[in-house]
Amino acid sequence: MAKADWLAGVLEFPDEWMYGLSNMTYAITKPAYDPWVSIVGKTVSDAASYVAANPNAYMDPIANPVALLYSPLNWFSSTMDHYRHPLAETLPMISLAGALFAIMMYFVGMAVFYVIGKIMGPGRKYRPIGIVHNAFLFSLSVYMAVNILTSAAASFGYSLWNNEIANSPGGPKNDWRLAKMMWVFYISKLPEFIDTYLMLLKQNYRQVSFLHVYHHGSMVFMEYIVTLCAPGGDGYWSHMLNSAVHIVMYGYYFGTLCFTNEKGLVRRLLNRFKFMITRGQMMQFVVNCIQSVYCLYIAETCKSPRWLFQMLFCYMTSMLVLFGNFLIKNNRKPTSGKGPSPRNSGSKKDPNSRRER
Secondary structure, eight states: OHHHHHHHHHHOOOHHHHHHHHHHHHHHHHHHHHHHHHHHHHHHHHHHHHHHHOTTGGGOTTTOTTHHHHHHHHHHHHHHHHHOOGGGGGSTTOSHHHHHHHHHHHHHHHHHHHHHHHHHOSSGGGHHHHHHHHHHHHHHHHHHHHHHHHHHHHSSOOOSSOOOOOOOTTSOHHHHHHHHHHHHHHHHTTTTHHHHHHHHHTTOGGGSOHHHHHHHHHHHHHHHHHHHHOSSTTHHHHHHHHHHHHHHHHHHHHHHHHOOOTTSHHHHHHHTTTTHHHHHHHHHHHHHHHHHHIIIIISSSOOSOHHHHHHHHHHHHHHHHHHHHHHHHHHHSOOSSSOOOTTTTOOTTOTTOOOOO
16 A cells, blocks of 8 residues: 555646646636636526426426426536535536537537548558557546556555445545546547547548547546546546556557567567457456446445446446447458458548447
């Protein structure tokens, strides 16, 4: 425990970096973000006023179609306010408007890079961007996996599952360290959007599938909920596991971009790990489902809000179905006898197209 506490202190993400990164992001997006916040804030406020004035309106959605929008908005907003964790009060950029803004900008960015890709055309000109992008996310994944694990191990002797979430910002230092790392994980979903943008630039349109877009977009919203309501406790497990899978994934794609010769020794060694990517992600989803079942039905007392584990189970099940369908379809495709390609169904001209996230 002492060693874990020492290592967690060494690896701690500085508060100044977190708030500085938040301020920089806001300064860049302010022209679009401020009007968006006003729109979302007014909509939620109007929803609360409407539901208060018409408490039974949702009972007759045909006569009151506006209730189809307002009632869910009011319910979700009030629910998030109710379950907001004290630690989340000191974490920046954790808001409903911010999460929806990030998702909206993801889709706007897809349209922009689709047009840019059409103008510039496909080719290897994007390889340097891919190398830097994958190197950054590989390094970040290593940092997050190690930091999350050590912070969890140092915080009250965490057991594997069913751990309590810290009660207040004034609690033990490792609870704050873990909360910050969950915030870093949430923010890390934003640079992952570049995965999609690179596909569009290369005109690998078949890779921008429903699974790919759903995974990237929904992860932002799911992480917003988890970081807002449970920045600690059992959340360490899924975040550490996902970061570990991303170490393999981004490391593999970084290597394939650096070593493009399929017959070279390094590339042949890398190809030995390619089967681990999708299967590793599916194993991650299975383990998270098992964790949910354990905390909900096997543990004597569930120490986190039960609805979070119910949500986790449903989300991981949806990912299992979609990734399983992806894997089955790729196994059915004719190959040269070497098994499914880790590059999904991208352009045959592009030797570095990537599979689903």
